[in-house]
Amino acid sequence: MTALTQRLAGYRPSRFQLWVGALAGVTAIGLVAGIIVFARGLVVTNLNDLVPWGLWITIDLSAIAMSAGAFTLCAAVYLLGLKKYQPLARTATFIGLIGYSMALLTLLLDIGRPDRFWHGFVYWNPHSVLWEVTMCVALYFGVLMLETAPIFGRTAWLRSRWPSLAGRLQSVHHIAPYLAIAGLGLSMLHQSSLGATYGVLKARPIWYRPDLSVLFIVSAMAGGIALTVLVTMLAARHWSKIKVRDDILDRAAWFVGWVLVAYLYFRFWDAFAMTYTYDPGRTEGLRFITNGPLSFNFWVGEILFGAVIPILILLRERSRRNPVLRMLALGLVVAGIVAYRWDTTMAGQLVVVSYLPQELATRYTTYVPSLIEIASGLGVVAYGMLAVTLGIRYLGVVDHTPEPEHEAVAERVPAQA
Amino acid sequence: MSEPRLNRRTFLKVLGAGATAAAGLRTLRRASASEATGDSPHRWAMVIDQSKCTGCGYCTLACRAHNDVAPGMEWNTVLESGQVAGEQVYLPRPCMHCEQAPCVDVCPVKASVHRADGIVMMDYDRCIGCRYCEVACPYAARSFNWEAFTGRNPAVPRWGEPEVARRPRGVVEKCTFCVHRIDRGLSLGLTPGVDPNATPACVVACPTGARTFGDLADSESNVSKLLAGHSWFRLREDLGTAPRVYYLPPRAEVTP
Helix, strand or coil: CHHHHHHHHCCCCCHHHHHHHHHHHHHHHHHHHHHHHHHHCHHHCCCCCCCCCCHHHHHHHHHHHHCHHHHHHHHHHHCCCCHHHHHHHHHHHHHHHHHHHHHHHHHHHHCCCHHHCCHHHHCCCCCCHHHHHHHHHHHHHHHHHHHHHHHHHCCHHHHHHCHHHHHHHHHHHHHHHHHHHHHHHHHHHHHHHHHHHHHCCCCCCCCCCCHHHHHHHHHHHHHHHHHHHHHHHHHHHHCCCCCCCHHHHHHHHHHHHHHHHHHHHHHHHHHHHCCCCCCCCHHHHHHHHHCCCCHHHHHHHHHHHHHHHHHHHHHCHHHHHCHHHHHHHHHHHHHHHHHHHHHHHHHHHHEEECCCCCCCCEEECCCCCCHHHHHHHHHHHHHHHHHHHHHHHHCCCCCCCCCCHHHHHHHHHHHHC | CCCCCCCHHHHHHHHHHHHHHHHHHHHHHHHHHCCCCCCCCCCEEEEEECCCCCCCCHHHHHHHHHCCCCCCCCCCEEEEEEEECCEEEEEEECCCCCCCCHHHHHCCCCCEEECCCCCEEECCCCCCCCCHHHHHCCCCCCEECCCCCCCCCCCCCCCCCCCCCCCCCCCEECCCCCHHHHHHHHHCCCCECCEHHHCCHHHHHCCCCCEEEEECCCCCCHHHHHHHHCCCECCCHHHCCCCCEEEECCCCCCCC
């Protein structure tokens, strides 16, 4: 007994255990908050009829944007033939799977009738961009499950218990090029449609422009690859036995820098064109972003730290080769794109355009998420981080060593069939 | 490893053909998505005379009672809208029942639909509560049930009795032009807009007769005549939504 207490007293959890414990704790709190949301309804949020969408939709949009590394890197590997990025694509696919599951969880929180989540698959309105997003996200989630099947099939645990199932899961990698095409198609559709979800609404002048769909998909490509490289580098720094190839990480980070240049270019013309001629609601919306309550987020979060500084770091070879600077830049990219999603969501709703005939007066409203919204939202984020951490630790999601297993599987599966 | 039977080129071709066909079908549907399907001899519309409206709010109360609208929610709101010749002008705002309704366009599950007679209807059993329609509506005509309405309705019985079921928590609702009164009235051979029992509750309740309801398809109907004899406007005409709610502007010489 005393020996046990002594052992407990002398117990020092490792950094990994502390990290997992903290994430599990936040996830548990989020779970409780989520149960409260389901039990009491959306009255526990600070959303209202003027601002029906808030923090959750931002998490949802961000999670999907951060999953964009999957389609980009899979397309690079399987369609453009850049085979050396295959291990990075695998990491991205797993992050994508987790990211989309986060988005689905947040959507479940956000809709008033989660028990009717399946209605979109049965009652079609193909004219609705949101319907298209629903279908594409669901189908793409299926594609991601197939794309990550080899990761699960590779685990020693599964291979020792159900070798034939493990073999089947691993053999899915043979259809990877087709999955990459399907993933590219579906992602091109819904990543941009998420921007169009806002972009097609004439009632919200600051949103009503086709550029949003382009900006959403380009920023998602930057954010998705950035997160994939960042996670890979963090994993390799923490576990020395995880071997990564720095040349492909360096190249991918360089590519993120160029995607950001393209993004800034589109972003500039998009914003610049809106400065000409007073347009009721739109002009106010733009001012709300550049000079108003969102201006710090915009200039500092999105433009300076979210794009300009990362571009400078990632496109200069010396600074990019510095792992700390590179990780900093990638982290800033991720944060900047989350800020972009938040600012876009807010600008369209906090600027309220009047429909009264006398004047096109614009009113302003505010929104601060409630504690329950924050707790459940953080819970979803913590779940995602936990799942990726465990994936790295137990599924070998980050692993750049050449894989001999595939050959062995390829020989074994036909023999069983 | 055996070669896949389907090579990449064929796969791409099939995928491309499929995508083109799907896009084509979508475009074809697009032209008619927000317009009514089916046939109806009627085109229901409401005319609101701002020069007669005193802002008393009886319409809101009658609506609350007849449609069992929760306190804190208003299907039919009365707004202050500037002054003419020193007099306060009011603007009552029901659902506009737009001919090109943004809410119908964006609903992912077709829970917001057009009836053939032009009424924009909510299917409460189908709505998933995503609130995209609320975000899309330029007139803020929609309300979400953030919580269940369980208490008593303060407008009942003084302003009428509920004629429709309460909506559950988690769905969006809005003015229906009292569709239940219209449909029931028609089945009894009554004329909506003429017979009070077949006319929206707000129109019946208005003490100054500022509201008129009727059939635009009938050139002899009260609404058709009113619109023919007056200058009128609709809200945010610039958006191209083509509302079915018409306003007669306030006039300085008319004192209510």
